[in-house]
Amino acid sequence: MKTVLITGANKSIGFETARQFLKLDYYVYLGSRDLVKGEQAVAQLHAEGFTNVEPLIIDVNRPESIHSARQKLAEKTKTLDVLVNNAGISGGFPQTAADTAVSTFKEVFETNVFGVIETTQAFLDLLKQAAEPRIVNVTSGLASLTLHNDPSWKYYHVKGAAYTTSKAALNAYSIVLAYELRETAFKVNVVDPGYTATDFNHHSGPGTVEEAAARVVRAATLGKDGPTSQFFSDDNVPDSGISPW
Incomplete structure (x- = not known):
């Protein structure tokens, strides 16, 4: 049975991603920085009939938590097939380049960049033991620098510094x-889950968590002939599903 670790998986897109992996018969390590919330999420999945899931406490903002999670996972399995770096924060909007506090930049980068790097590096040895290891980093359509420079792009005016x-x-x-x-x-x-209705955006997005999670799972289950180093975004470029960087 293949294994997957999903960070920030106790709610929203991460939680639905866990559910969809379970439907594919993966063993899911449901990453959560809060023990109670992680256990509650797992209990809900158990109530739905999914048994191959357990919580793994991991706070990507705390190196000691990441490495503790790595040790605990290594005690349970010698192989990790998939790592989904889903945990992320917005930092609150609006964010202007001229006025947003440097402390906000540091806070957002701590989770969205440094946390991903440290988590990836910590679990890389377990991933290397898998026959077909997959890493999916959950990004945003707003990460496309090419599109941000295109006035005709539908999200051209949505810029968070x-x-x-x-x-x-x-x-x-x-x-x-x-x-x-x-x-x-x-x-x-990297996968753009799309403008999805979640707590992240006060449920303003038109997309569903089911659609968003399906995009993540699709990238995480690519076959051996599938692409690597791609920016998947059905939202940005629906025809091809590949966004410019």
């Missing part, structure tokens, strides 16, 4: 990681 730059940095890291692993069986991709 800290959030946008953090996700663009995440994309850049993902490209470098995919390049370094290009001669291996790894697939490293």
Whole structure:
């Protein structure tokens, strides 16, 4: 049975992603920074009849929590097939380049960039034991620098100085990681879940968590001939599903 770790999985897109992996017969380690919330999420999945799931406490803002989670997971399995770096924050809007406090930039980057890097590095050895390891970094359509420079783009006027730059940095890291692993069986991709109705945006998005999670799972279950180092975005470029960087 394949295994997957999803960070920030106790609610919203992360939780639905866990549910969809369970339907595919994966064993799910449901990452949550809060023990009670993680246990509640797992209890809900158990009540739905899914038994191959357990909570894993991981706070991507705390290196000691990441490495504790790595130790605990290694005691349970020697192989991790999929890592979904889903945990992220917006930092609150509006965010102007001229006035947003540097402390906000630091807070957002801590979760959206540095937390992903540290988590990926911590679990990379377990991923390397898998036959076809997959890493999916959950990004945003707003991370496309190309589209942000295109006045005809539908989200051209939606610019968050800290959030946008953090996700663009995440994309850049993902490209470098995919390049370094290009001669291996790894697939490293970023996925824009789309403008989804969640707590993240006060449920203003038109998309559903089911649709968003399906995009993440699709990238995480690519076959051996599937692409790596891609920016998947059905929202940005619905015809091809591949967004410009």
